[in-house]
Amino acid sequence: MQNNGRHINYRSFDRNGQLLDSNGFVWDTTVFGIWLQKTGLQQLPDGRLLSLHDITYQNATSFTQLIKFNKNLDTLKSRFFNPGIGSIFYSFDLLIEDTAITVLGHYALPNQKINLFLARYDTALNLQWYSTIADFRPNVPNYYNGYYPYRLRRMGNNYYIAGRCLYPNQFVEGFLVKTDLQGNKIWDKRYKYNGNNGVDADIVPLGNDSLFVAHFYLSSQQGTFAFGKTVFRIVDTAGVVIKETPYPEEEAFFTLQNAEMFDDAILLTGHFYQGGAKGLIWKLDKNLNTLWRRVYYYGDWEDESYLYSINQWSDGGLVGVGTYYDRYLNPNWEALFLWLLSTDSTGCIGPGNCGSDIGFVEWALPGQGIKVYPNPATDYINIELSLPGLQNTTATATLYNLAGQEVLRQEVQFENGQAKLDLTAQVSSAIGGKGWSGLLQLKTPTHVFVEKIVVQ
Numbered sequence: 401m402q403n404n405g406r407h408i409n410y411r412s413f414d415r416n417g418q419l420l421d422s423n424g425f426v427w428d429t430t431v432f433g434i435w436l437q438k439t440g441l442q443q444l445p446d447g448r449l450l451s452l453h454d455i456t457y458q459n460a461t462s463f464t465q466l467i468k469f470n471k472n473l474d475t476l477k478s479r480f481f482n483p484g485i486g487s488i489f490y491s492f493d494l495l496i497e498d499t500a501i502t503v504l505g506h507y508a509l510p511n512q513k514i515n516l517f518l519a520r521y522d523t524a525l526n527l528q529w530y531s532t533i534a535d536f537r538p539n540v541p542n543y544y545n546g547y548y549p550y551r552l553r554r555m556g557n558n559y560y561i562a563g564r565c566l567y568p569n570q571f572v573e574g575f576l577v578k579t580d581l582q583g584n585k586i587w588d589k590r591y592k593y594n595g596n597n598g599v600d601a602d603i604v605p606l607g608n609d610s611l612f613v614a615h616f617y618l619s620s621q622q623g624t625f626a627f628g629k630t631v632f633r634i635v636d637t638a639g640v641v642i643k644e645t646p647y648p649e650e651e652a653f654f655t656l657q658n659a660e661m662f663d664d665a666i667l668l669t670g671h672f673y674q675g676g677a678k679g680l681i682w683k684l685d686k687n688l689n690t691l692w693r694r695v696y697y698y699g700d701w702e703d704e705s706y707l708y709s710i711n712q713w714s715d716g717g718l719v720g721v722g723t724y725y726d727r728y729l730n731p732n733w734e735a736l737f738l739w740l741l742s743t744d745s746t747g748c749i750g751p752g753n754c755g756s757d758i759g760f761v762e763w764a765l766p767g768q769g770i771k772v773y774p775n776p777a778t779d780y781i782n783i784e785l786s787l788p789g790l791q792n793t794t795a796t797a798t799l800y801n802l803a804g805q806e807v808l809r810q811e812v813q814f815e816n817g818q819a820k821l822d823l824t825a826q827v828s829s830a831i832g833g834k835g836w837s838g839l840l841q842l843k844t845p846t847h848v849f850v851e852k853i854v855v856q
Contacts, residue, residue, distance in 0.1 A: 405433035408453070410441075410473045415713065417740050423473035432456045435490070438657060438708040439551075442496050444523055447471060452494045452503060455480075461487040464505055466525055479525040481505075485532065489517070492563070493552040499523060504552035504561060507532075513539040514546030516561065518583035531583025535565065543568050547575065555605035557581055558637070562600040562613065565590065574600030574615050576639055589639035593617050593631050593646065602659035604666055606686055610642065611635050612666055616656045622801075628654030628672075632688045645688040649850065653677070658709040662716075665691060669707040669720055674841060674850075675798070675806065676700070679707030679722055679739075681747055694747045695848055698724040698739055705739065716745035764849045772840060776854040781821040783812065783842065791817040795844040799853075807838065823855060 406427045412420045427434065433456045440452035449469050456462040464481040481489060481503060491505040501521040506514050516533040535546040549563035561577040574591040591613070592598050598617030606612055613633040620627045631646040651672035659668045668682040676697070683691040697705040704725035711719050720741040743749055764770065771784040785791070792814060799808040812819040821840075842849040 406431045408434055408436070408451075410449075410451070410469070411738075412471070412473065413740060415742060417742065421473050423469075423475075425467060425475060427455065430457055432458050432460075435462075437492055437494075439493050440491070442494055444468070444496060444501075445498055446523070448476065449473075450494065450496070450501065452491050454490050462489055464489050464491040464503060464519075466501070466503070466521070468525060477525050479521070479527075481519050481527070481530070483517075483519075483530055486510075492549045495552045495554060495559075497554070500528070501525070502552060502559070504549050506547050506549060508544060511539055512542065512544045514544055514548070514566075516547045516549055516577065518552070518559065518579070520583075529582060531579070533577060533579070533583070533585050533588075536588055537565070537567070540568050547577075550600070551602045553603050553605055553611070554581075555611065555637075556608045558586070559583070560603055560605075560611060562603040564599040570597065572597040572599065572618075574598050574613075576600060576603070576611075576613065576635065578637070578639065587639060589635075591615060591633075591641075601656040601670075602668070604659050604661045606634065606661075609637060612659065612661075612686075612688075614656050614659050614668055616654055616670075619650050625652050625673075627652055630654065630656060632684065634688065643688060650852075651850075657707065660710055660712075662712045667710050667718070669710045669722075671706045671722075674800075674848075676702040676727070677704040677706055677725075679705045679720065679741070681707065681710065681718070681720065681743075683747070692747060696720070696741055698737075699726055701843070703727055707739075707741065713742075718743045718745065718747065764847055767851075769847070770842065770849045770851065772851050772853065775851075776856045777823060778856055779823055781823065781840070781853065783814075783819050783821060785814060785817045785844075787847070789846065790814065790844055793844050795819070795842050797821050798841045798843070800839045800841065801836070812842075 407424055409424045411422045414420055435454040442450055444450055451467040454462055454464055467478045468476045486507045488508040489505055491503055493504040495502040503519045505517050507517055508514050517530060519530040520528045545567050548566055549561050551562045553560050559579045563575055564572050565575050566572055576589045578586045591600060596617040598615055600613055600615050602614045604612040613635055616628050616630045618626055619629040627650045629650050633641050634643040635641050653673040656668055656670040659666055666684040671677050671679050679696045682693045685691055704727055707720045707722040709721050722739040724737045724739040769787045773782050795812050797810050797812050798806060801807055812821055836855045840851045840853045
């Protein structure tokens with residue numbers, strides 16, 4: 401977006417990332433800004449493209465707009481969603497079917513209660529119907545409360561909507577709404593994990609009788625650092641949880657963005673913070689077993705790299721889309737770069753090679769391939785690596801306190817899979833003495849390990 405937020409550029413690339421074409425769409429000066437969603441650019445069955453975004457005007461009103469264009473990026477038609485039931489509309493997702501286009505969003509009433517809407521169009525962008533869904537909780541005056549939807553899916557003869565509900569005192573819970581194909585609500589379920597604020601980030605149909613739900617939640621707060629964890633669920637068509645798999649890893653600013661089903665496996669994208677934002681791809685089977693997790697970053701480890709969505713090439717390779725921010729050379733949040741990440745089906749850029757300028761590491765599960773002892777520790781920590789390729793390698797060991805601050809960084813050399821990390825008096829002082837808890841991050845050329853430790 402350029403020109404004070406009133407100009408969108410559409411660009412197409414070949415598989416090697418080379419620019420093929422570019423075109424733009426510009427609005428007049430009554431527009432305050434244009435807002436895009438992560439799933440707001442999709443392909444129609446005839447090969448044409450559809451863009452979903454929101455227009456905010458200087459008078460603080462906002463409306464949802466669809467733009468259809470061809471593969472040469474020439475604009476063919478645009479359409480606003482303006483049913484006359486309010487003046488603040490925001491879109492969140494776009495569902496393309498053979499003969500229909502369904503838009504998911506929410507709108508604010510004058511009393512600041514936020515309801516859902518579904519708007520269905522034909523492929524010529526003619527509005528067929530729209531439906532509104534009110535939250536069953538009572539309205540809270542002077543507070544924008546209610547539905548913040550993330551994803552719309554169809555399974556059988558029903559739509560399913562996932563997201564979060566926001567209420568006063570930062571009370572947040574995930575929601576799952578089921579409707580018929582005319583947008584009439586059948587049921588509305590709310591989900592939390594151990595009472596923590598959380599979000600149902602995405603849903604994926606598993607056949608015709610169950611759904612995969614990706615949920616992440618706030619597990620702890622240390623100063624300005626919010627730490628998160630994830631739990632994956634399978635729910636039936638009544639919204640009843642039939643399987644739940646929580647993961648113990650706690651990461652700073654942990655966020656899940658997008659989930660897709662490819663070849664009977666589930667792929668998720670997201671990001672978390674370790675000395676800088678890191679993009680991630682997480683692959684699961686349909687029983688919620690982890691097949692692999694990998695961390696990707698562009699530039700330096702300390703820069704900001706985010707992955708927002710994922711798709712699949714015709715040969716099974718993967719393409720991720722995100723943004724990159726070089727916070728050292730360009731310390732300006734307006735200096736963001738588009739980041740395209742193309743890999744093979746295993747998440748690698750090439751056999752045994754993840755390419756130049758792309759950081760790539762395997763994100764190991766807790767205790768997978770690593771042993772840390774004694775824990776609690778006093779003056780030192782022994783680290784053992786069992787993976788064959790890491791028996792004689794150099795790694796960077798970093799200690800973080802629970803506020804996410806770096807306490808110690810040290811290069812360690814492994815010999816026959818063993819190394820020692822010294823905890824000096826200076827470090828003991830920096831971490832606050834006895835009874836200190838934190839995280840040990842060990843980064844090798846091919847893997848990153850994160851283990852909780854205690855220093856007595």
